[in-house]
Amino acid sequence: MEVLVPFDAQDPNSRLAPVLTPEERRAFAAEMLGDVLDALAATDADPTVLATGPVECPVPVAVDDRPLTAAVNARLDAAEAPLAVVMADLALATPVALERLFGTVGDVVLAPGRGGGTNALVVRHPEFRVDYHGASVRDHRETAAEVGASTAEVDSFRLATDVDDPADLVEVLLHSEGRAARWLADAGFELVTGDGRVRTEREG
Ligand SMILES: Nc1nc2c(ncn2[C@@H]2O[C@H](COP(=O)(O)OP(=O)(O)OP(=O)(O)O)[C@@H](O)[C@H]2O)c(=O)[nH]1
Numbered sequence: 001m002e003v004l005v006p007f008d009a010q011d012p013n014s015r016l017a018p019v020l021t022p023e024e025r026r027a028f029a030a031e032m033l034g035d036v037l038d039a040l041a042a043t044d045a046d047p048t049v050l051a052t053g054p055v056e057c058p059v060p061v062a063v064d065d066r067p068l069t070a071a072v073n074a075r076l077d078a079a080e081a082p083l084a085v086v087m088a089d090l091a092l093a094t095p096v097a098l099e100r101l102f103g104t105v106g107d108v109v110l111a112p113g114r115g116g117g118t119n120a121l122v123v124r125h126p127e128f129r130v131d132y133h134g135a136s137v138r139d140h141r142e143t144a145a146e147v148g149a150s151t152a153e154v155d156s157f158r159l160a161t162d163v164d165d166p167a168d169l170v171e172v173l174l175h176s177e178g179r180a181a182r183w184l185a186d187a188g189f190e191l192v193t194g195d196g197r198v199r200t201e202r203e204g
C-alpha cells in the first residue's frame with residue numbers, strides 16, 4: 001500500500017518547547033520519523049515522506065511547503081486509492097499495528113489519536129479528503145459519512161499514542177526501545193515514579 005508520512009522538517013513538535021530546544025526538537029522528530037519508517041519497512045507498505053523541506057531518509061521524499069491538510073489532500077487528488085497516511089510522531093508504531101491498520105476493511109479506516117487527532121488512516125474512497133487539527137477524528141467520521149464512505153476504526157494503543165506534549169515522553173520511554181527512546185535516554189531523560197502519574201525528568 002502507498003503510505004504518506006507527513007513530516008514538519010522546519011519547526012516540529014512546538015509543544016515540546018518547554019523541554020527541548022528548537023534544534024533538539026528537530027533531532028528528536030527525525031528519530032521518531034526513523035522509528036515510523038523502521039516499522040513501515042517491515043510491512044508491505046510503499047512509503048513516501050511528505051515533508052515541508054528536504055529530509056535525509058531511506059525512502060522517497062516529496063517536498064510540499066503547504067500546510068498539512070492541503071499537502072495531504074493534493075496527494076489524495078493525484079493518487080490511486082488506496083492511500084494511507086501515517087503520522088511521523090508515532091514513536092511506538094510497530095509492524096503488527098500498522099499491518100492491522102492496512103488490513104482493516106473499510107472505505108475509510110481511522111486510527112484515532114488520544115486527544116482527538118487522526119494518527120493514521122487509510123483512504124479507499126475517491127471523494128474523501130482530510131481536514132487535520134482540532135478533533136479531526138470526529139471531522140473525518142463526518143466527512144466519510146457525507147461522501148457515502150464506509151468507515152472502520154482501529155483500536156490500537158501504539159497507533160493512538162502520538163507524541164505531542166512533554167507528558168507523552170513517558171510513553172516513549174516506557175514502551176519503546178527504538179530510536180526516539182534511545183535519543184531521549186542519551187539526552188538525559190528518565191522516568192520518575194512516585195505518587196501520582198509517572199513523569200520524566202532530565203538530568204543536569
Ligand atoms: N508535510 C507536513 N507535515 C506536517 C505539517 N505540520 C505537521 N506535520 C507533521 O504531521 C504530523 C502531526 O503533526 P502534529 O501532531 O500537529 O505535530 P507537530 O506540528 O510536529 O507538533 P506541534 O508543533 O506541537 O503541533 C507530524 O508527523 C508532523 O511532523 C505540515 O505543515 N506539513
Ligand SMILES: C[C@H](OP(=O)(O)O)C(=O)O
Pocket residue numbers: 068113115116117118119131132133134135136137162164
Ligand atoms: C495533525 C493533528 O494532530 P494532533 O495535533 O491531534 O496530534 C490531527 O491528527 O488532526
